[in-house]
Amino acid sequence: MRGFALFASLSKRRLITVSLKRYCSVSSKYAANSYEKVLKGIGISNSVREAQYAVRGEVPTRALQIEEELKQGNKRPFDHIIFCNVGNPQQLANPPISYVRQVLALCDYPELLSSSQFPSDAKEHAKRILASAGKGGSGAYSNSGGVSCIRQDVVDFIQRRDNHESSVNHVFLTNGASDGISLIMKLLIASSNTGVMVPVPEYPLYSALLSLLGATPVRYYLNEDNNWSIELSELERSYETFEKAGIAISGIVLISPGNPTGQILERSNLEQIIDFAYRKRLVILADEVYQENVYTKQKKFVSVKKVLREMPSKYQDVELASFHSASKGFYGECGRRGGYLEVTNFSDEALEQLYKLASINLCANLNGQIAMSCITRHPRQGMPSYPRFEEERSNLLSSYARRAEMIQTAMNTLEGCSCNQVEGAMYAFPKISIPQKAQQVAKEQGKHPDVLYALSLLEHTGICVVPGSGFGQKPGTFHFRTTILPPEEDFPKVMTAFQKHHEWFLNKYQG
């Protein structure tokens, strides 16, 4: 009966529609009588629909829902979500560096320059930036590449770090490293069959950008058994496979210290990659945003730029783009969206196009630019702000090192779980074995097995991690990424919750 009524009503509507159509076609050549939405199904860009970004994907989205439910009084075995999905240090109560915040406040409200609440070096720093930025200070668009004295700060920082020349014309300030990476990708994707080599596991920004630009990610696997090193034979394998498939490969991405994998690439490994780029004619994209997050005493961060400059002369034309950020290190100023991009060996033509591209968005936000100035020109010994700065810096870095150690130790005690040493960055990426039965259940739910695991962990403990499938992993292996950022004093509790859930999960699905 109900079905019939519905049918009748539909028929009636169709009747009206037909009459209306006839009426409209009289009143106006183009008249329609209904508007069908454009942005649905294939009306939405396919590249957008295909782009994946797991760091804020299914598991974190569920975490936000649970957080909301908790606020509304729903009871759970935990009272808040522990967000280990994003490297967002300050959100997990890792404090900011006071000097950075002081200079930012002084630039935003220069009336404070006469206040006694600020140290003299922070005031000098702010005055110098305001003089260079011009009358509008932090409220005006800067040059498309950034405020000139801040570009100079970046150049000085790079030269101190590498002992090799840099130039303001090769430095662009960006809205976080992501923005700089996006600029270079846009420049590099010359046609629809362009490919760029990206590591697996990778920070998923790269594949997402390639998808948005209609290009192909040419994936190469990191060697988990050798602490996530890059193997030349694997680069050759991947390159050849995609080359044979007709892909024109024009770049290679490397991330060191690694995200999500935490390794620091050795100089000899970087030399191999530079030689590979030289032989295959590839632009190198060096993601070095974690360069100040090194926890092992056995290794030091070395920039790709420095290694390149110290190789024989034949390599001195290899094109390189290096990225840095205000969001990581011990600064953790994620909310600023500050970053820089340094290009090496770019042609004048490429520089000109890059400048134009940067101009289309006018400039990077000044607050982020100023944060980059503070990071590259931080207080030195003898300056009034140095003692506080140094104390804040060393407290954070030593605590991160302890947390990295704790997390990898804890992971390695879990049954069927192994975790490489977290040498740097802000993440552990342990491998977990997932019982066949759990894999079967996941399959039935149309989920990756590691998504099933991560969702289960979230629902039972409130700990939010990102499944390994969001970063890519060798087929048949399962991982997750967790940050090392929860407060140090919470670690025993968090690790116990982790362990308990892991045992419960294995029990549930084993045998």
Place this chain on the structure above:
Amino acid sequence: MRGFALFASLSKRRLITVSLKRYCSVSSKYAANSYEKVLKGIGISNSVREAQYAVRGEVPTRALQIEEELKQGNKRPFDHIIFCNVGNPQQLANPPISYVRQVLALCDYPELLSSSQFPSDAKEHAKRILASAGKGGSGAYSNSGGVSCIRQDVVDFIQRRDNHESSVNHVFLTNGASDGISLIMKLLIASSNTGVMVPVPEYPLYSALLSLLGATPVRYYLNEDNNWSIELSELERSYETFEKAGIAISGIVLISPGNPTGQILERSNLEQIIDFAYRKRLVILADEVYQENVYTKQKKFVSVKKVLREMPSKYQDVELASFHSASKGFYGECGRRGGYLEVTNFSDEALEQLYKLASINLCANLNGQIAMSCITRHPRQGMPSYPRFEEERSNLLSSYARRAEMIQTAMNTLEGCSCNQVEGAMYAFPKISIPQKAQQVAKEQGKHPDVLYALSLLEHTGICVVPGSGFGQKPGTFHFRTTILPPEEDFPKVMTAFQKHHEWFLNKYQG
């Protein structure tokens, strides 16, 4: 002799190269002996090479050079460049609104919350944002759509303005309006034959984005004779032309108040456009960043959202994206790169994809988000900051109105020059007649005639405007865009310089 030596040395180098090549081919299968740069010529993305962005193009680039030359002591008939190319108010000494700067400083350095240097309402404002942003305050990534209380501020602002409902789930905070426009364009360009209708003259961001996304700008001319109105017949003409050429047109951009044209579109005109979008199944992109820059008493700004909501029910599915910014209005906080995007009638699927897209860049910078909070939740009557706020606001807006009047009057006195009323925004876009002889000279130099004019103006007076060809104009007509932003006290001098150069230019090329 010198030539011969060079030749000999070249031959020697070639010899070495050949031997090296032979050596390398033995030592490694892939060895090459030189690296040819990737990023040059067709190695650089064609879409990037084709994108144009005149606001920072040839003329402004030359202006920066001259500025540098002046600093180095070169003599000119002027002592500094007057940048009228970018709507960058604070750079031209238009002061910021103190309240905005206070809240920004308080959020960046919360130790100031105990300082007596700040009014209580600014402190309350900052505390509310910090509570909503969570532990990291302005130093942490926010939700991909923005800090939740700031999204609510935007919703309240829209509801007060329009008297129609909005929702936090439909509001995204962005890095300036440009970023929001770019998000929607990415969503909308479903294939390589997608087209989006853009006005001519237009703010060139739109064509640049379409070029970068490989889509077609479907250009429609504004009617200069009717104060830059949008004519339905012209929309139909443009649509049909491109539709016949096989372009799938999926959106229409309108800018009101106009950039570069300064007009305010009437409600009846907006109704026509909404009806057109309804009939043609187009998403409307409404660029309303100048909504608080209205100088005529005859017209009021009305948002497309409001007009849409007050049309008959059949229109209530038309998809609309509206953009606003912290950079314009009387705030002029360009350096913040703050903005918002409101979507109306978007499907859940489109919202989900938009959220994912926003997530790939993590979030808009917090400083810009906070600026948007100050703009949408500014001091009200009775609050401690209101008197200062109101004085700053009305001083700036009334001065802008006087400057708009002065500039259009001055332009209309120039020989062969006519300028529509600057009803709003920050620009005048006068039409100039350029003598045949000048057009000939321009042709010989491979330049647009209006570029020749603008370069000449720059070299002789230091005034930097953008040639009309950078925005598009009817063939055979010439224009330039100048901001109304130079300091009011400089206006007589600037206008005199303008006039003198104009006469000189006509004399030089006439007869």
